[in-house]
Amino acid sequence: MIARAEILAAIRAADVPPMPAPAPVVSPADSTGLHEQFLRTLESVGGTGGICQSMQVVEEVVYTLLGPGRHAVVVLPGRFAVAENGAVYVDADDLANRADVVLATELVLVVPTSAIVATMHEAMRLIPAGSRCGWFLSGPSKTADIEQALVIGAQGAKTLLVVFRD
Amino acid sequence: MRVALAVPCYVDQLRPAVARATLVLLERLGCKVSLAFDAPCCGQPMNNAGAVADARAAASNWAASAGVFDVVVMPSGSCTHHVRHHLPSLIDNASGTHAAQVTFELCEFIAGPLGIAHLPGRFPYRVAMHLGCHAQRGLRLGGSSELHEPTSGPMHSLLSGLEGLTLVPLDRADECCGFGGSFAIGEPELSVAMGRARLADYTSHVAEVLVSSDASCLLHLEGVAHNSLVRSEAKDLRTMHIAELLEEATR
Amino acid sequence: MNTGHSAAAAEFLSDANRAAWHDQALWFVRQRRDRATDLPEWEALRDRAAALKAHAMGNLAGLLEAFEVRATAGGTTVHWARDAKEHNRIVFDILRQHSATRVAKSKSMLTEECGLNPYLAARGIEVVDTDLGERIVQLAGEAPSHIVLPAIHWKKEEIAALFHTHFGTPADESSPDALAAAAREHLRDTLLHADAAITGANAIVAETGGVVVCTNEGNADLGMHSAPIHIVSVGIEKIVATLDDLGVLLRVLARSATGQPITSYTTHVTAPRAGAEMHVVLVDNGRTARLADPEFRDALHCIRCAACLNTCPVFRRTGGHSYQYTLAGPIGAILAPAVDLAAHRSLPFASTLCGSCKDVCPVRIDIPAQLLAWRARVAAAGALPNGYAAIFSRLGRILADRARFEMAGRWARRVLRFVPATLLAGRWNPWTHAGRKLPVAPAESFREWARREGRVE
Numbered sequence: 068m069i070a071r072a073e074i075l076a077a078i079r080a081a082d083v084p085p086m087p088a089p090a091p092v093v094s095p096a097d098s099t100g101l102h103e104q105f106l107r108t109l110e111s112v113g114g115t116g117g118i119c120q121s122m123q124v125v126e127e128v129v130y131t132l133l134g135p136g137r138h139a140v141v142v143l144p145g146r147f148a149v150a151e152n153g154a155v156y157v158d159a160d161d162l163a164n165r166a167d168v169v170l171a172t173e174l175v176l177v178v179p180t181s182a183i184v185a186t187m188h189e190a191m192r193l194i195p196a197g198s199r200c201g202w203f204l205s206g207p208s209k210t211a212d213i214e215q216a217l218v219i220g221a222q223g224a225k226t227l228l229v230v231f232r233d
Numbered sequence: 234m235r236v237a238l239a240v241p242c243y244v245d246q247l248r249p250a251v252a253r254a255t256l257v258l259l260e261r262l263g264c265k266v267s268l269a270f271d272a273p274c275c276g277q278p279m280n281n282a283g284a285v286a287d288a289r290a291a292a293s294n295w296a297a298s299a300g301v302f303d304v305v306v307m308p309s310g311s312c313t314h315h316v317r318h319h320l321p322s323l324i325d326n327a328s329g330t331h332a333a334q335v336t337f338e339l340c341e342f343i344a345g346p347l348g349i350a351h352l353p354g355r356f357p358y359r360v361a362m363h364l365g366c367h368a369q370r371g372l373r374l375g376g377s378s379e380l381h382e383p384t385s386g387p388m389h390s391l392l393s394g395l396e397g398l399t400l401v402p403l404d405r406a407d408e409c410c411g412f413g414g415s416f417a418i419g420e421p422e423l424s425v426a427m428g429r430a431r432l433a434d435y436t437s438h439v440a441e442v443l444v445s446s447d448a449s450c451l452l453h454l455e456g457v458a459h460n461s462l463v464r465s466e467a468k469d470l471r472t473m474h475i476a477e478l479l480e481e482a483t484r
Numbered sequence: 485m486n487t488g489h490s491a492a493a494a495e496f497l498s499d500a501n502r503a504a505w506h507d508q509a510l511w512f513v514r515q516r517r518d519r520a521t522d523l524p525e526w527e528a529l530r531d532r533a534a535a536l537k538a539h540a541m542g543n544l545a546g547l548l549e550a551f552e553v554r555a556t557a558g559g560t561t562v563h564w565a566r567d568a569k570e571h572n573r574i575v576f577d578i579l580r581q582h583s584a585t586r587v588a589k590s591k592s593m594l595t596e597e598c599g600l601n602p603y604l605a606a607r608g609i610e611v612v613d614t615d616l617g618e619r620i621v622q623l624a625g626e627a628p629s630h631i632v633l634p635a636i637h638w639k640k641e642e643i644a645a646l647f648h649t650h651f652g653t654p655a656d657e658s659s660p661d662a663l664a665a666a667a668r669e670h671l672r673d674t675l676l677h678a679d680a681a682i683t684g685a686n687a688i689v690a691e692t693g694g695v696v697v698c699t700n701e702g703n704a705d706l707g708m709h710s711a712p713i714h715i716v717s718v719g720i721e722k723i724v725a726t727l728d729d730l731g732v733l734l735r736v737l738a739r740s741a742t743g744q745p746i747t748s749y750t751t752h753v754t755a756p757r758a759g760a761e762m763h764v765v766l767v768d769n770g771r772t773a774r775l776a777d778p779e780f781r782d783a784l785h786c787i788r789c790a791a792c793l794n795t796c797p798v799f800r801r802t803g804g805h806s807y808q809y810t811l812a813g814p815i816g817a818i819l820a821p822a823v824d825l826a827a828h829r830s831l832p833f834a835s836t837l838c839g840s841c842k843d844v845c846p847v848r849i850d851i852p853a854q855l856l857a858w859r860a861r862v863a864a865a866g867a868l869p870n871g872y873a874a875i876f877s878r879l880g881r882i883l884a885d886r887a888r889f890e891m892a893g894r895w896a897r898r899v900l901r902f903v904p905a906t907l908l909a910g911r912w913n914p915w916t917h918a919g920r921k922l923p924v925a926p927a928e929s930f931r932e933w934a935r936r937e938g939r940v941e
Contacts, residue, residue: 223702283859287880413836
């Protein structure tokens with residue numbers, strides 16, 4: 068309690084001039100080509116993706132894109148996708164366990180086709196109010212800590228597939 | 234146009250040819266050049282070392298000299314940057330603000346107040362351009378790679394306009410040469426290593442001439458090119474200040 | 485020149501090949517940053533990022549209080565630590581209450597700053613750093629040398645030898661894939677079964693009471709979502725007001741740090757999962773003091789992207805350890821002197837003030853201005869290194885007066901021209917210390933020439 072009071076008092080005594088918050092970003096009018104941009108960016112960060120029409124077709128697409136003989140595929144729902152960085156937002160409310168996002172070796176995220184935005188500015192407004200936990204997942208897990216060499220698959224998924232479906 | 238030539242302290246003593254070339258060039262461009270600018274130093278060496286109090290006398294003297302002129306030209310990006318951004322805070326009165334407003338780096342002056350983007354002239358050589366950091370990022374006299382800007386600015390423009398001149402591409406066009414004032418003697422190994430890296434960039438792109446906006450960078454790079462400890466490919470590189478190059482090209 | 489940074493720099497540079505390799509490695513990261521930030525709106529984003537940080541620092545108390553209310557409502561326990569010792573004690577108390585003996589830690593420079601690992605180790609708690617780069621330096625008994633790339637100074641053959649010693653992997657297996665796989669296996673058990681997970685936070689959000697953690701490996705998530713206790717150590721300056729602000733931050737952070745549009749994992753967590761505990765320790769440790777100093781306050785805007793490190797020719801060529809402070813590079817050089825001016829007095833001088841750092845900083849911290857301001861503080865404290873105080877005092881008098889200047893100049897030129905180079909040049913002379921040749925001095929100064937020509941009195 069004392070620490071809290073002291074820290075807050077010290078902050079107030081610092082008398083930093085208040086500055087206005089930056090004005091909210093106005094969303095760009097042009098939202099064409101978002102899926103193309105998303106898929107291109109996803110590929111550049113080591114993921115793969117595709118668009119399809121129904122859940123049954125999703126399963127076919129998954130196995131086509133991942134190839135035969137793949138095991139331990141985990142499919143999770145994504146709320147929406149962000150074109151500028153190939154990220155998909157996943158909310159913990161849709162998962163049985165939070166750790167599922169990192170436990171899968173092969174991870175598939177299924178996103179409603181219409182749920183795509185251009186940038187993080189729009190994305191922030193789509194995060195569910197009161198969300199207890201959520202992630203932006205962009206591509207598989209990776210590291211470049213060894214001489215800057217990119218290694219795909221660190222502690223999380225080795226492959227990440229994003230499928231858009233209606 | 235009537236201008237005063239303010240000669241940087243180290244140019245006056247160690248590289249007077251740069252000041253002579255500046256004088257000849259400005260007169261050739263139709264300026265009436267006064268050499269009556271008396272103060273020897275703008276105060277930068279002391280100020281940059283943190284010795285602010287020790288910078289004040291030189292700075293005040295410099296501002297007083299600038300007081301009678303409408304335009305002051307300096308063949309140095311680093312000194313001009315100091316005068317424009319730091320000198321006023323070293324001086325109690327308005328002479329500092331006046332000095333900051335009327336002082337220009339040489340290329341900046343030619344392109345700006347004189348309105349000349351290209352000079353008629355010939356310099357048929359492969360040239361590596363070194364815009365000093367204070368000119369580059371301090372005065373914004375060139376495009377910076379950090380800001381995704383192409384190489385540009387008055388010095389670049391003046392060089393590009395010369396017949397036969399090839400500006401060689403560089404791997405790291407705007408990396409610091411390592412002079413940095415007191416840094417050169419406070420971190421000598423690092424200063425020399427940075428200089429060697431720049432020289433290697435120039436020689437690997439087969440530059441015949443290195444041209445710089447600042448004679449201080451040149452003194453350092455020349456010293457590194459003739460390093461007694463490590464042989465440098467750059468021993469045969471001709472080094473010039475932009476004033477010297479432009480003067481020679483427009484004769 | 486043997487003060488602080490310059491001595492360490494000389495040592496790093498004595499292995500010229502290694503120094504060149506280190507320089508090139510960091511330059512690649514700078515180039516990736518250039519590509520990822522080449523957006524038409526990039527400069528406008530930097531303006532926004534700078535503004536949101538200034539706004540946060542100007543409303544810091546209110547924002548921290550709002551964060552505390554929301555985080556607490558979600559079930560998180562919020563603690564406040566005035567200094568490093570208090571932070572360590574708070575973390576230890578939480579761990580002790582839960583009989584925790586093995587902790588999985590994920591990237592936190594703040595815990596480095598507080599010396600948490602040795603503090604806990606001395607009290608019988610094993611802390612395993614689970615980021616691959618952090619684990620490498622931990623096994624080697626070193627501090628990280630870079631905020632984002634802790635083991636950038638390690639060659640893969642050296643890592644292979646290190647892993648051979650600690651994991652028994654083949655000594656000659658130095659492919660990054662194999663090494664990363666070995667580390668994954670070695671760290672997996674800790675991540676899945678640790679008694680507690682400690683992470684840092686890239687940001688905390690006042691609007692949601694949320695903690696934001698960004699990684700590429702996914703280790704932070706594996707630890708925090710598996711362990712029964714999650715402790716977040718975060719500096720008070722990491723707060724942003726709203727999710728909108730977080731959005732801006734997330735657009736500039738990874739692009740500036742590694743050249744990625746975003747990290748593989750960006751976690752926003754506002755509440756612990758059912759049956760688990762979450763603690764956030766808000767740490768001051770000198771930040772309020774910095775806040776109170778207008779000249780250096782903006783250094784608190786730092787989002788720890790390390791773009792300034794990657795662009796800095798001094799950092800690239802001398803390595804993080806030469807700064808001898810938790811944080812290295814340009815940001816380290818403006819934060820360290822506030823912690824201990826005497827110990828870190830050489831850092832503001834370990835720079836040419838080239839300005840590259842200022843141009844890459846996503847939150848527009850004017851680092852060169854702060855470096856220069858620190859130099860003045862060092863001088864005012866009578867702590868100038870290398871005899872500069874006497875040198876510049878003398879120089880200040882000489883350069884202020886034409887007559888004195890001309891006389892000194894005449895003598896200096898005579899010495900340069902007539903004293904044999906063998907006497908003048910040498911390791912004792914700082915100009916020639918590393919082999920640089922002395923300038924050739926002219927017989928006449930410009931002013932002397934002008935007088936002779938009748939151009940001036």
